[in-house]
Amino acid sequence: MSGCGDDNGGGGEASPGTTAGNTAASSPAQTNSPTNTGGLTEDQAERKALLPSAEVSYDKAARTAVGEVPGGKLTGIELRNGPEWTAEVAAEDGTAHSVRIDAVSGKVTRSGAEADQDADDKRELADRLAGAKQTWQQAARTATGKKSGTVSSVQLDDDGGALIWSVDVVTTGDWDKTTFDIDAASGKIVREHVDRD
Numbered sequence: 001m002s003g004c005g006d007d008n009g010g011g012g013e014a015s016p017g018t019t020a021g022n023t024a025a026s027s028p029a030q031t032n033s034p035t036n037t038g039g040l041t042e043d044q045a046e047r048k049a050l051l052p053s054a055e056v057s058y059d060k061a062a063r064t065a066v067g068e069v070p071g072g073k074l075t076g077i078e079l080r081n082g083p084e085w086t087a088e089v090a091a092e093d094g095t096a097h098s099v100r101i102d103a104v105s106g107k108v109t110r111s112g113a114e115a116d117q118d119a120d121d122k123r124e125l126a127d128r129l130a131g132a133k134q135t136w137q138q139a140a141r142t143a144t145g146k147k148s149g150t151v152s153s154v155q156l157d158d159d160g161g162a163l164i165w166s167v168d169v170v171t172t173g174d175w176d177k178t179t180f181d182i183d184a185a186s187g188k189i190v191r192e193h194v195d196r197d
Contacts, residue, residue, distance in 0.1 A: 043195070044175035046081075051150050051170055054083045054103035058151045061085035061106070062136065065099035068111045072097065073129050074136050076155040079103060088114075094126030131163050132156060132184040139165030142187060143180040147171065156184065164190065 040048060058077055065087035066072045072089040075096070080086055083103035088096055095117060100110040134142075136154050144151065153168040163184040170177050174196075181191035 040175060041196075043177075047152070047170050047175045047177065050079065050081060050083055051152065051172075051175075054079055054085075056085065056101065056103050056106040058085065058154065059137065059140070061101045061103065062087060062154070064101050064106060064108065065089050068099050068108055069097045074154070075125065075129065076153075077136075078153040078155070084109065090125050090129055092126075094122030094124070094129075096121075096125055128156060128158065128163060132165070134165060134182065134184050134187045136165060138187060139167050139180075139182045139184070142182050142189065143167035143169050143178075146180065146189060146192070147178050149178070152177065157181075162190070 058079070062074050062077050062085075065077065065085070066074050066089055069089040069091050071092035075088045075090050077085055077087040085101040085103050087099045087101065089099055090096055091113075096114045097112060098110070098114050099108060101107065102109050136156070140151050140154055147169045149169040149171040151167060152170050153166070155166045157164050157166050159181065164181045165184050167180045167182060168177050169180065177195040179191075179193045179195065180189055182188065183190050
């Protein structure tokens with residue numbers, strides 16, 4: 001989800017002007033500090049508010065997005081505030097299309113080719129998709145097989161030359177987000193990171 005914390009682990013430092021022993025002077029605007037939402041951080045509270053409001057699941061939204069682009073293949077989808085699913089779908093020639101789906105009604109609210117794509121961009125995207133032997137569905141099943149929860153994002157990425165599907169799974173109760181990086185060729189989990197912010 002957009003704006004749901006970072007992976008730099010920096011949530012434990014005191015705010016400017018405070019000391020470790022002077023917590024009463026802490027700023028309430030700290031991004032990763034627990035809020036008045038039952039001890040949840042702002043990011044956890046955002047996930048708690050956003051996920052239940054999305055009546056359309058990631059897989060249904062993804063299928064809708066793919067259906068908007070003739071011969072399309074999903075390269076990414078993410079739940080954002082609104083709530084809406086924002087998807088990237090590649091046409092057969094590698095042209096990237098942005099498709100937005102209302103996460104309550106399931107209807108497409110906007111769809112079109114992304115601007116400023118040249119032949120190299122299209123070829124690169126088509127090559128990435130050709131190299132992905134695992135589908136987005138398989139990657140999501142691998143992630144949810146490891147951690148039960150709600151998928152909030154699936155993205156095809158190039159990680160230092162290795163093609164991966166990055167899948168975010170949010171668990172209810174604690175509202176933590178676990179990111180699984182799954183090798184797009186073998187289907188094996190190569191990295192797992194829990195974002196408790």
